[in-house]
Amino acid sequence: MSEYDTVSADVQHEEEIPEDHPRYQDLITRHRIENGVEKGITHLQGMHAEGRGSAFDYLLGEETIPSADAAERAAAAHLLLAEQPVLSINGNVAALVPGEMVDLADAVDADLEVNLFNRTPERIEAIAEHLREHGAEGVKGLTADARIPNLDHQRAKVDADGIYAADVVVVPLEDGDRAEALQEMEKTEIVIDLNPLSRSPQVAEIPIVDNIIRAVPNMTAHAEELATASEAELRAIIEEFDREHALEAAEERIRNGV
Ligand SMILES: Nc1ncnc2c1ncn2[C@@H]1O[C@H](COP(=O)(O)OP(=O)(O)OP(=O)(O)O)[C@@H](O)[C@H]1O
Numbered sequence: 419m420s421e422y423d424t425v426s427a428d429v430q431h432e433e434e435i436p437e438d439h440p441r442y443q444d445l446i447t448r449h450r451i452e453n454g455v456e457k458g459i460t461h462l463q464g465m466h467a468e469g470r471g472s473a474f475d476y477l478l479g480e481e482t483i484p485s486a487d488a489a490e491r492a493a494a495a496h497l498l499l500a501e502q503p504v505l506s507i508n509g510n511v512a513a514l515v516p517g518e519m520v521d522l523a524d525a526v527d528a529d530l531e532v533n534l535f536n537r538t539p540e541r542i543e544a545i546a547e548h549l550r551e552h553g554a555e556g557v558k559g560l561t562a563d564a565r566i567p568n569l570d571h572q573r574a575k576v577d578a579d580g581i582y583a584a585d586v587v588v589v590p591l592e593d594g595d596r597a598e599a600l601q602e603m604e605k606t607e608i609v610i611d612l613n614p615l616s617r618s619p620q621v622a623e624i625p626i627v628d629n630i631i632r633a634v635p636n637m638t639a640h641a642e643e644l645a646t647a648s649e650a651e652l653r654a655i656i657e658e659f660d661r662e663h664a665l666e667a668a669e670e671r672i673r674n675g676v
Pocket residue numbers: 467468469470471472474514591592593594595610611612613615616617618619628629630631
């Protein structure tokens with residue numbers, strides 16, 4: 419029996435959730451994680467991670483705060499300027515925003531790479547297939563012929579022509595150790611994480627403190643709007659972005675509601 423067999427098969431479908439429920443988006447999110455576990459793409463621990471994120475989102479007011487929108491615009495600018503951008507996909511990301519990640523990859527000409535903390539061949543293949551079902555053409559992460567230096571564990575496994583070679587990497591819902599190790603490789607790291615105190619946003623050049631469900635479509639919208647911007651304009655957007663302010667503004671909203 420696999421760990422997934424212990425999860426109830428009685429998973430509600432999204433369309434059964436009343437749209438006028440005041441916490442509709444949070445309910446949808448929970449159900450997507452539950453469905454991800456059922457399908458073998460999300461690890462059971464993904465539910466704990468979702469619970470942590472959900473608590474922070476509640477305190478943020480379940481909205482994209484202005485500093486997060488600025489971070490999402492700066493992230494789009496970085497991705498458009500990148501030579502080899504890669505979007506990292508774990509089991510939670512695959513369950514929550516598969517089509518949206520494919521759209522972002524298309525908008526900025528990035529690769530998608532499956533990169534897991536709880537790595538198994540079955541989950542890697544199931545996630546790659548799930549992304550393909552949502553329109554992805556080439557999915558990286560299956561070759562795993564390179565290692566992130568100074569990082570023990572399965573989570574160090576990456577593709578030599580993917581995350582290993584990337585100049586800009588989007589790492590949503592990332593663990594702090596891997597975020598730090600990628601930072602040491604001198605990559606421009608864009609982290610999406612609802613906890614501004616988590617180690618990952620703390621080390622990222624662009625910390626996005628927002629729910630991935632809102633952040634990714636907003637990054638794509640910014641990228642589409644900036645598609646014809648000059649290099650100087652994109653660099654100015656990046657220059658203007660203040661990462662310390664973004665982290666402080668998110669913490670202030672969570673602690674004091676302002
Ligand atoms: N839907 C979501 N959107 C954005 N962030 C989320 C979402 N769901 C969960 N998170 C965040 O993703 C992170 C996943 O946890 P993870 O174990 O990878 O990091 P951690 O151990 O909490 O922190 P650290 O980065 O210090 O290791 C948590 O910080 C959680 O708040």
